[in-house]
Amino acid sequence: MTFFPPTALTAAQPAVGQRLANESGAVGLCHRSDRMTPRPTPTHAVTGRFADVGVWGSPFDLFATATLSAWASGACGRARLGLFWAYYVCRFRNTPPRLQKGRSMNILGFSRRLPSLAFVGLALLGATIALAEPAATQLYLVGVGPGDADLATLRAIRVMKQADLIFASDGIREKFAEHLQGKEVLVGYWRLFPFYGKDPASLEGDERQEAERIDAKRKEFIARVRKAVDEKKTVAILDHGDPLIYGPWAWCLEEFEDLKPVVVPGVSSFNAANAALRRGVTTSDHTKAVILSSTDWPGMTDTIEKLSVHRSTMVLFTMRAEFQDFIKKLRINYPPETPVAVVKHAGYADKEGVIRGTLGTITDQVSQGSLPFEYLIYVGDFLKHRHKAGK
Numbered sequence: 001m002t003f004f005p006p007t008a009l010t011a012a013q014p015a016v017g018q019r020l021a022n023e024s025g026a027v028g029l030c031h032r033s034d035r036m037t038p039r040p041t042p043t044h045a046v047t048g049r050f051a052d053v054g055v056w057g058s059p060f061d062l063f064a065t066a067t068l069s070a071w072a073s074g075a076c077g078r079a080r081l082g083l084f085w086a087y088y089v090c091r092f093r094n095t096p097p098r099l100q101k102g103r104s105m106n107i108l109g110f111s112r113r114l115p116s117l118a119f120v121g122l123a124l125l126g127a128t129i130a131l132a133e134p135a136a137t138q139l140y141l142v143g144v145g146p147g148d149a150d151l152a153t154l155r156a157i158r159v160m161k162q163a164d165l166i167f168a169s170d171g172i173r174e175k176f177a178e179h180l181q182g183k184e185v186l187v188g189y190w191r192l193f194p195f196y197g198k199d200p201a202s203l204e205g206d207e208r209q210e211a212e213r214i215d216a217k218r219k220e221f222i223a224r225v226r227k228a229v230d231e232k233k234t235v236a237i238l239d240h241g242d243p244l245i246y247g248p249w250a251w252c253l254e255e256f257e258d259l260k261p262v263v264v265p266g267v268s269s270f271n272a273a274n275a276a277l278r279r280g281v282t283t284s285d286h287t288k289a290v291i292l293s294s295t296d297w298p299g300m301t302d303t304i305e306k307l308s309v310h311r312s313t314m315v316l317f318t319m320r321a322e323f324q325d326f327i328k329k330l331r332i333n334y335p336p337e338t339p340v341a342v343v344k345h346a347g348y349a350d351k352e353g354v355i356r357g358t359l360g361t362i363t364d365q366v367s368q369g370s371l372p373f374e375y376l377i378y379v380g381d382f383l384k385h386r387h388k389a390g391k
């Protein structure tokens with residue numbers, strides 16, 4: 001994507017222009033016309049994927065070349081093109097047009113310049129718009145995977161390394177210390193999603209107090225992100241698992257919509273737990289669907305009871321809710337002999353664990369106190385499915 005101003009190559013070097021076009025892998029757009037040029041000025045330019053080699057003359061030539069080149073070169077190309085046209089018209093202005101019989105030089109000069117001036121105006125406008133376009137992405141929401149650090153993707157690591165400012169939990173900071181060395185890592189901002197989009201003044205009592213506290217912290221966080229982005233820093237928010245599966249940072253995508261944030265998908269604890277179970281979650285004798293759900297928060301209409309009527313596989317993200325309560329709700333529609341598995345610390349080589357039972361037995365096998373924050377409940381016939389009948 002190189003632009004050569006007209007002075008860079010002269011009329012004596014058309015072959016050079018063509019070679020550059022070829023070397024740049026350009027789609028050749030060659031035009032030669034001197035219909036409108038008072039004194040033909042050979043120009044050679046290679047812009048983006050398009051090469052223009054020859055004398056640019058008629059308004060149509062200018063327009064076609066400008067449009068195609070700018071289109072091919074993106075925002076930077078449009079900006080360069082704006083500068084080029086400014087340069088071109090300056091040269092054009094200094095070239096005295098040949099006088100034709102019976103016409104004053106002024107009128108002739110002006111009428112000849114008018115189309116080019118119009119194009120220059122348009123090109124400069126395009127360049128201004130191009131420069132006003134937001135720069136490359138500066139805000140990332142990154143899923144770093146569950147469990148051990150080697151479950152993070154290469155993309156997550158790359159973004160981590162290139163970021164200037166990072167928001168993370170203590171656990172994530174420790175886990176990726178090697179990649180975060182020397183970076184500004186802020187750990188004080190976590191769980192800022194509750195009450196997002198709600199005016200704390202519309203709430204009462206303890207709830208209002210809590211909403212005000214979180215609102216103040218959230219505003220602080222938002223201001224820090226925006227300041228960093230204004231300073232042209234790359235900001236990365238790191239989240240466990242996949243950030244869009246019960247992710248506490250998903251609200252940021254709405255808050256910073258204008259910054260066009262990029263999401264780096266992560267391996268979810270759901271994926272790691274499937275691996276721990278060594279079963280195809282979508283394969284069983286009579287069902288093929290998997291429902292990811294959680295506890296029945298107030299206001300949610302898709303309750304566990306309603307979701308379980310088809311006895312599809314269900315995976316519950318527990319988030320500190322009562323284990324017994326989940327099982328009680330599951331027992332409403334699944335028969336007591338339905339297999340259940342509890343997967344703890346999925347993705348950690350040294351502490352991953354699976355407890356298997358049935359809906360009828362599991363509460364005797366598992367006590368709430370023995371469960372960490374990181375555990376998932378699986379229920380469904382896929383847990384006992386065998387491809388070979390009778391085994």
Ligand SMILES: C[S@@+](CC[C@H](N)C(=O)[O-])C[C@H]1O[C@@H](n2cnc3c(N)ncnc32)[C@H](O)[C@@H]1O
Nearest residue numbers: 146241242245268269317318319345346374375
């Ligand atoms: C706020 S959600 C975050 C889920 C995350 N976005 C993901 O994709 O794994 C937290 C819940 O995910 C589950 N979880 C997270 N990490 C886990 C792990 N390593 N093993 C088992 N469950 C996990 C637990 O149910 C936990 O309460």
